[in-house]
Amino acid sequence: MAENTPLVEMRNIYKSFGGVHAVEDVTIDLFAGEVVGLVGHNGAGKSTLIKMLSGAYTADSGKIFIDGREVTINNPRDARKYGIETIYQTLALADNLDAPANIFLGRELMRSGYLLNDDAMEAASREVLDRLRLNLPSVKEKVVNLSGGQRQAVAIGRAIYFNAKILIMDEPTAALGPEETAQVGELIHQLKKEGLGIFLISHDLHDVFDLSDRVSVLKNGALVGTVHTADVTKDDVLAMIIAGKLPEVATTPKSAQA
Amino acid sequence: MRILRLLTGAWSWLFLLFILIFFEVWSHVTYGRTFFGNIFNAQSILLAATQILMMALGLTFIIISAGIDLSIGFIAGLSAVTMAVVIRALDPHLAPGWSFLAGISAAVLISLIPGFINGWMIAKLKVPSFIGTLGMFGIARGAAFLIADGATVSIRNPVAREFGNGRVIFDLVPIPVLIAIIVTLTFHYLLSSTKFGLYVYAMGGNYASAVRAGVNTTRLTIIIFMISAFTASLMGLFYTGRFSAGAGDAGEPILLNAVAAVFIGGASLTGGSGTIIGTVIGSLIIAVIQFGLVFINVPPFWQFVAVGLVIIIAVLIDQSRDRLTGMSGQEEGA
Ligand SMILES: Nc1ncnc2c1ncn2[C@@H]1O[C@H](COP(=O)(O)OP(=O)(O)O)[C@@H](O)[C@H]1O
Ligand SMILES: [Mg+2]
Numbered sequence: 406m407a408e409n410t411p412l413v414e415m416r417n418i419y420k421s422f423g424g425v426h427a428v429e430d431v432t433i434d435l436f437a438g439e440v441v442g443l444v445g446h447n448g449a450g451k452s453t454l455i456k457m458l459s460g461a462y463t464a465d466s467g468k469i470f471i472d473g474r475e476v477t478i479n480n481p482r483d484a485r486k487y488g489i490e491t492i493y494q495t496l497a498l499a500d501n502l503d504a505p506a507n508i509f510l511g512r513e514l515m516r517s518g519y520l521l522n523d524d525a526m527e528a529a530s531r532e533v534l535d536r537l538r539l540n541l542p543s544v545k546e547k548v549v550n551l552s553g554g555q556r557q558a559v560a561i562g563r564a565i566y567f568n569a570k571i572l573i574m575d576e577p578t579a580a581l582g583p584e585e586t587a588q589v590g591e592l593i594h595q596l597k598k599e600g601l602g603i604f605l606i607s608h609d610l611h612d613v614f615d616l617s618d619r620v621s622v623l624k625n626g627a628l629v630g631t632v633h634t635a636d637v638t639k640d641d642v643l644a645m646i647i648a649g650k651l652p653e654v655a656t657t658p659k660s661a662q663a
Numbered sequence: 664m665r666i667l668r669l670l671t672g673a674w675s676w677l678f679l680l681f682i683l684i685f686f687e688v689w690s691h692v693t694y695g696r697t698f699f700g701n702i703f704n705a706q707s708i709l710l711a712a713t714q715i716l717m718m719a720l721g722l723t724f725i726i727i728s729a730g731i732d733l734s735i736g737f738i739a740g741l742s743a744v745t746m747a748v749v750i751r752a753l754d755p756h757l758a759p760g761w762s763f764l765a766g767i768s769a770a771v772l773i774s775l776i777p778g779f780i781n782g783w784m785i786a787k788l789k790v791p792s793f794i795g796t797l798g799m800f801g802i803a804r805g806a807a808f809l810i811a812d813g814a815t816v817s818i819r820n821p822v823a824r825e826f827g828n829g830r831v832i833f834d835l836v837p838i839p840v841l842i843a844i845i846v847t848l849t850f851h852y853l854l855s856s857t858k859f860g861l862y863v864y865a866m867g868g869n870y871a872s873a874v875r876a877g878v879n880t881t882r883l884t885i886i887i888f889m890i891s892a893f894t895a896s897l898m899g900l901f902y903t904g905r906f907s908a909g910a911g912d913a914g915e916p917i918l919l920n921a922v923a924a925v926f927i928g929g930a931s932l933t934g935g936s937g938t939i940i941g942t943v944i945g946s947l948i949i950a951v952i953q954f955g956l957v958f959i960n961v962p963p964f965w966q967f968v969a970v971g972l973v974i975i976i977a978v979l980i981d982q983s984r985d986r987l988t989g990m991s992g993q994e995e996g997a
Contacts, residue, residue, distance in 0.1 A: 501868035510861075512876075521861060
């Protein structure tokens with residue numbers, strides 16, 4: 406039964422800005438241990454949709470369910486309370502600080518009263534980065550000296566240390582080289598094994614197709630459809646993005662199959 | 664590469680050692696006497712370093728946060744004249760100890776006002792710190808001269824004189840130096856071991872990520888500008904104590920040296936780095952150069968040239984350090 410309850414369901418979501426219908430009647434869902442790609446042209450409404458989950462915007466209408474229970478998300482703090490964390494591609498890390506300081510920034514472990522517990526934060530960081538299969542020569546290294554993939558791992562480490570269940574990654578590999586993109590792929594694999602659900606957002610299908618279990622395609626604010634990547638080809642999904650039409654093997658959402 | 668990085672990190676220590684040895688050798692060869700082995704010389708250097716350090720200490724917080732505080736020179740002056748004016752007014756009525764206490768308390772409290780306004784302007788009104796504190800530079804200067812009526816305010820208070828000139832611990836350590844050591848250790852722990860200090864680094868490294876992590880940057884900015892005003896006000900107190908007179912321009916000549924001390928100590932122009940220990944070393948380097956040049960009879964104006972050169976060297980080393988870390992990043996990526 407729990408197996409069939411999605412981690413997240415956003416149902417019949419609407420959002421407009423003045424006269425612009427940025428998101429119209431969109432329904433998507435995400436299961437534990439699953440990666441769902443959210444794709445579509447620039448301006449299709451991906452960021453707007455996902456910002457209603459991360460608490461940056463509130464929906465005009467529609468419902469959000471977490472573990473089957475309806476919730477109200479009015480701000481990022483609410484989202485965090487439900488285990489939703491967003492990994493920003495930029496702005497996420499303080500370059501001049503080391504990995505533990507970045508992972509714990511704003512939620513430091515204290516020794517007693519006013520003193521920081523550097524040892525405990527270092528040990529906890531090492532543990533959480535181990536979970537992500539990230540071997541840093543030294544966790545005390547400033548993150549400016551880390552590679553792009555390692556920096557992503559630190560940002561993700563920050564989220565999972567605080568028990569995120571749902572990760573939102575907006576264009577996670579846009580600024581990375583092929584090697585680092587592979588590293589991020591590894592990370593995502595590891596997170597799936599831990600049972601997290603991940604929304605991967607990209608305007609470029611090639612970035613997310615191979616990493617995703619399903620992709621949801623948006624066009625002009627509306628949902629074209631959701632397909633299992635195992636059932637379709639990249640070209641099928643490209644047709645959905647460009648022409649807005651479903652492929653022959655039109656698939657129903659996973660939740661409806663159950 | 665690693666050794667080079669280590670060297671650039673420790674260069675200020677090595678440089679301090681180098682100039683001490685240089686002046687010591689010069690002094691022996693030319694005059695046949697010791698330079699810093701002489702207790703009077705050592706005390707004079709430490710007193711000069713203390714003056715610079717008091718202004719540079721609070722400034723270290725500001726520069727790490729990626730800001731600047733140009734107003735501290737005249738905040739020190741404001742503190743110096745306030746202390747003198749209050750003591751002068753109260754001395755006929757109170758015991759010297761009490762008028763001294765009233766004088767230093769009033770001076771510190773008055774100095775915190777421009778510090779608060781600086782922080783508030785910069786955090787709330789989003790005035791760039793360079794411009795905001797330049798404005799406060801003018802205001803504090805005007806206020807200092809107004810309070811002193813444009814003159815030097817002399818006092819005759821034995822407690823104040825002892826405060827500025829006394830020696831403790833076997834008659835070896837000047838009182839201002841002792842106070843400076845205590846204040847410096849306190850701020851060192853604040854910056855290196857507390858949440859507050861970490862947030863100053865975080866704010867200077869990446870303002871947006873600090874905000875996103877829930878750091879109250881407005882409060883933090885106001886507090887660090889008040890710290891900057893506080894340590895500058897201590898410089899003013901030492902001045903009035905030492906000379907038994909307060910002057911509006913007591914701190915103005917020290918400002919540039921204080922800025923230099925922070926950068927020589929390893930802080931970066933772009934914020935996010937710097938340490939209290941580094942600032943202490945920077946202050947010592949400048950004090951040794953100044954005193955040493957006078958000692959070996961170089962005309963005093965060469966001090967400015969020498970300190971200017973050291974600032975340029977410090978900035979060059981800071982940049983090469985950035986290049987080195989950039990290179991090592993590539994090594995690890997490949
Ligand atoms: N804050 C906003 N104010 C006004 N219009 C917005 C705002 N955010 C997004 N939009 C509009 O909503 C539409 C969807 O944008 P967005 O969600 O950013 O698309 P995507 O992330 O898919 O590129 C666009 O037409 C965009 O101009
Ligand atoms: Mg977008």
